[in-house]
Amino acid sequence: MDDILLLDTTERYFKGDLSDVEKARFEQLRKDVPEVDQMVVEHSMFLHQIDAYGYNREFKHQLHEVHKQLEEAGEISENAVTPRGKVIQFWNKYRRVTGIAASIAGVTALVISGLVTYFSPSSNQTQIVQLNRKIDQVMQNVRVQGNKLNAVIKSSKAPINEVALNGGSSFLIDGKGYLVTNAHVVAGSSTILVQNNKGQEFKAIIVHVDNEKDLAILKIDDEDYKPITALPYSIRKSSADLGEQIFTLGYPRDEIVYNEGYMSAKTGFKGDTMSCQIAVSANPGNSGGPVFNHNGEVIGILSTRETKADGVVFALNSRNVYQAIEELKKEDTSYNKLKAPSISKMKGMDRVQQVKQIEDCVFMVRSFTR
Amino acid sequence: MKAEFNEQVLLKGLAKNDAKAIETIYKNNFTMVQSFVLNNNGTYDDARDIFQEAMIVLYENAKLESFVLTCQIKTYVYSICRRLWLKRLQYLNRFTTPVESLEETVSVEEDIDFQQKRNADFAIMERALGSLGEPCKSLLEAYYLEKKDMTDIAASFGYTNADNAKNQKYKCLMRLKKLFFSQYNIGE
Incomplete structure (x- = not known):
């Protein structure tokens, strides 16, 4: 019975139903008796839990009610939202x-x-x-x-009414303007033009032709020509030896072209003793060009090549140039001063340097006819 | 400002179990949650359960004095529903498509965890009450949940006087407390 009273008092205490006197007595009791105090705390916790549970349950109930009401009122419905x-x-x-x-x-x-x-x-x-x-x-x-x-x-000094006939090469034998070329280069021409490697043109005349040797001597007859005092190369009187390294300069094109080869035979075509055979590549236009040995001596004048064989080229021996000069002097004494150079200045020179000196003395020959 | 004020009024009403406030919040937010759940492999009933769970979270929080809502009720409810539904989908292994998140959300993880703890406590209480048996269950419910007067209870239950009813209630209460505290852990 005491316990029931105590519980009842506790519940009334929490509800605030106790009078001031009762409350004071109850609190005094809690202080004095630890068991009572423990019971009060425990019961407070329990009451709190059961209250919360009660409200929660009621709220859930309310929610269901509200849901039902709203559904009935049409505020919410299952079909309100279609996915x-x-x-x-x-x-x-x-x-x-x-x-x-x-x-x-x-x-x-x-x-x-x-x-x-x-x-x-x-x-x-x-x-x-x-x-x-x-x-x-x-x-x-x-x-x-x-x-x-x-x-x-x-x-251009090319004659206006004339037709180009032949083209070939030639080289100076005297700085005053005497050139040697092949006779076939200038055969049948009425006008001859020579052109150096810088493209300058000079008119030239034939002063001597030897058709047998296929050799011609030209003289530049032009005011524009400036004589060269000394030629760098010489013209060899004796014949070359077999196997000697040789090189040529000529105008198979509009530009001076260098080629090199070697002495192949001491005689020319079909045993011709006036010429020799050299192995070098030659083309039309190379005719009349000089053939040099490694010392920078002219050993021949490139004249013909064998058509059936490649690299078989014939050159007129250089000593023929001397013979031609002598004949020219006999014909006309005014050419007495003509003198072929006999000493080469290019012995032991580098090939490039040799060519640089020689190329000014090698001319392109063009012959024209009416 | 007015909208914000209205929201505070609604929250206060909700905390006091005011039917009008509950109805307003329910009406304003249920369709949104319904469309969310329906668009994510859910049914109408799922939507109702999820929404009511969210309402309980809001209700329990609204009752706390420390609770301050930092966003709109709508955003809060949506966030909770989204989180709860995600958990439900994962639990049911129905998590096939990523949940669309077009609405703004706020972090509600703590609130949901706290609510789970409370729900566990309520479940203990419910089980304890359930296992009491009659008439103890009804007697205690009438006194503690429905807050009925002891004299009325004695009359309706058929006790000859209130003291007898009190005596009975005391015995029942002792049993209930024993059952409840055997499972209830404050720390958990």
Whole structure:
């Protein structure tokens, strides 16, 4: 019975139903008797729990009631929401954002294209102008070059009404302007032009022809020609030895061409003792060109080649040049001063240096006829 | 400002089990949760359960004096429902597609964990009450949950006087407390 009373008092204490006197007595009792105090704390915890449980249960009940009421009122219903496509949901949610983004993108595109069209034409125009100027320049250059070409053609010493006949090579035997070439190069010509490796043209005349030896001596008869005081090479009187290294310079093209080879035989075509056989590559236009040995001595005049065999070339022995000079002097005493060089200045020289000195003395020969 | 004020009023009403407040919150938010659950492999009943669970979390929190809602009720409810539904889906192994998160969410993990603890306590109480048997269960419910007066209880239960009813209630209460405290752990 005491316990029931105690519990009842405790519950009334929590509810606040006790009078001030009762409350004071009860609190005094809690202080004095530890068991009572423990019971009170335990009961307080329990009451709290059961209260919370009660409210929770009631709230759940309320929720169910509310749910039912709302369903009856039509505020909520099972069919209120039908599962929609996620894309549609997404669209509905972000429709405005998408619209704003799209308009910003549109404006940006317009601005950029506007800027592009505003700035691009000016730069294009300058480029076009520059191009024009360049083309003008090119046209100008073409005109100037055309004029120059015309001037060159006009200033060319080639006879206007004559036809080119033959082309070959020749070389100086005297710095005053005497050249040696093949007779067949200048045969039947009315005008002869010689041209050095710098492209300068000079008129020349035939002063001696020996058709038997196929040898001709020309003299440059032109005011533009400046005599060379001393020739770098000599013309050898004795014949060359077999196996000697040789080189040639000539004009198979419009440009001077160097070639090298060796002495193959002491006699020429079909045992011709006036010429010798050399192994070198030769082409039409090489005729009349000099053949040098390694000392820079002229040992022959390149004249013919065998058509059936490659690299078989015949050169007129250089001593024939002396014979021709002697005959010329006999014919006309005015050529007494003509003197072929007998000492080479190029012994032991590097081949490149030799060629550099010789090339000024080798001429292209062009013969014209009416 | 007005919307915010209204929300505070609603929360206070909710804490006092005010039917009007409960109804308003329910009406304003249920459809949103319904569409979320239905779009994520759920049914109407799932939506109701989840929403009511979320409402309980909100209710229990609203009763705490320390609770301050830092966002709209709508966002809070949605966040809780989303979290609860995710857990449910994982539990049911129905987590096939990633849950769409188009709405704003707030962190509610702590609130949900705390609520789980409370739910466990309530479950203990419910089991203890259930295992009491009649008339103890009804007697205690009438006194402690329905807050009925002892004299009325004695009359309705058929006791000759309130003291007898009190005596009976005392015995029942001792049994209930014994059952409850044998399972209840404060620390857990």
